[in-house]
Amino acid sequence: MVAIINQAHQVISQYMDGFLLTHPALERLDQEPIITLKEPSADCVPLVSGGGSGHEPMHVGFVGQGMLTAAVYGELFTPPTADEVLRAIRHVDKGRGVFVIVKNFEADLQSFQTAIHQARAEGIQVKYIVSHDDISVDTKKNFQKRHRGLAGTILLHKILGAAAQSGLSLDELEQLALSLSTEMATIGFATSSAHFPQAALPLFDLKEGQISYGIGIHGEEGYRTVAFESSEQLANEIVNKLKLRFRWQEGEEFILLVNNLGTISELEQGVFLNDICQLLDVEGLRLPFIKTGRFATSLDIAGLSVTLCRVKDGSWLDYLQADTTAPAW
């Protein structure tokens, strides 16, 4: 595996240098691993999110007017420290409080919760949501006991970001975040594992021609491995899992996000998107908002994930459609 990098230990800092060069509205906060808007709106509640690197463009690509005010990043698959998260919270606070979005992984929760407690002790109002859209839970496997935060996190960034921009208060954002996070589910698959830069070994074993369902974004293997048959059959398995979760009725409205986890080609991504849409159409669902692309990735894994969010309130669609300057939306 050739990885287009220089020294492996500089991958993240070099990525961020390039990212900042190409997005002049954003800046790094001092020498911290914090990317923030140079000129944030002063009249709305700021949003902070973050986590380990290796998932680009998440989260830094979602910093912009109408999405995140700041994103804090760690090393590869390692969350930022509590101190770093705290500095981001302090920096964005302008007296209206700060809303934080954190993905449901143990190490992430430790850093973010410590930072939130400390910020509150300093008198900053902080509310937060734990993103936990993963539905591929398997209680027999240690790493899959929890509903991990996956690509649904990006829908939280967008909807909450637009809602904050439109003037919602900290308490209103918390209510909205809770409603959203209970109506959201994600499940994915991979045809080959991710590799660490400059490492020849894949993060999990997957034989040529096999599919792993329910993979995570840190090289966690899935709940089931089967031989690949067709894109349609993959879509079928995914839609069945989502149907079990939502127990939807004909005519219900859903937001659909098909997320490329890394290195599936544009053509394949489009074929799979079509299969998912056709199956959801057979189910009688309405899809007033569909988005596809690379949002939450896992290095060079060849995989895709599907996120559905049941539309409980029409304003969610307005927030999704609202303008944002975030480069990766």
Place this chain on the structure above:
Amino acid sequence: MVAIINQAHQVISQYMDGFLLTHPALERLDQEPIITLKEPSADCVPLVSGGGSGHEPMHVGFVGQGMLTAAVYGELFTPPTADEVLRAIRHVDKGRGVFVIVKNFEADLQSFQTAIHQARAEGIQVKYIVSHDDISVDTKKNFQKRHRGLAGTILLHKILGAAAQSGLSLDELEQLALSLSTEMATIGFATSSAHFPQAALPLFDLKEGQISYGIGIHGEEGYRTVAFESSEQLANEIVNKLKLRFRWQEGEEFILLVNNLGTISELEQGVFLNDICQLLDVEGLRLPFIKTGRFATSLDIAGLSVTLCRVKDGSWLDYLQADTTAPAW
């Protein structure tokens, strides 16, 4: 190689079905391989482009207000027929003439030139530009004797599309297109070849750990194969080639497009972008517009290309910054 598809012969039609489902402002013209705006502006010159499939999102992803009015697609790596191109030209013509952008490949030129002659015979005013930004010409290899149309074509779509939207006449668009196309150069590399869907064999041989410089977008191998050393060294070779072509002076302004040809990960793409920007900075060039992502791909090839366009006129930057509804810009 698992390819996420169903039947190989339906890959293009299924991709297009998914594409149209997710972009309700666009439609297919009857049952033709033509994607067009449902409601094009009546008061500007329409733009048509197209070519073989396998390069998604090019060209269909660039249909939108401020870019293409219609895109005509063929089968994998096979241009549309002259009849299909002619139907697109007839459809978009509203009396102001039609501007056509065609990539410099023999088969593409045949289809498009036949269609243009026929349209003119029918009384439709047509002007066109042949996109030929490739600089990896090698007169010893048959397929590399010509300056092929590569990712620079996307800059033509954007700048000419915004110029048309702003009211330029057919003749003015032709002048602008000629200026642009002489100031543009593209060169790329790959770390592994593309594969046809469901075909196990790569389109060209490239050993693990090797880089091919100057690859095309139809599986054409490059002008030189070397062992991979680092992203920096790749960037160095690319910048040297571009420097030979442009013979730039310190302080000159360039547009930079780093195009992901397929399956390079987000993280690697960002590291390489940074290396290119750093080297161009050392050269003393100013880069007032930088864009990176997947624009003109070649199936599942692992490669990147770099396009530079010397800014001869400040309006080019305004056209690049102008709004467009095209989904893939």
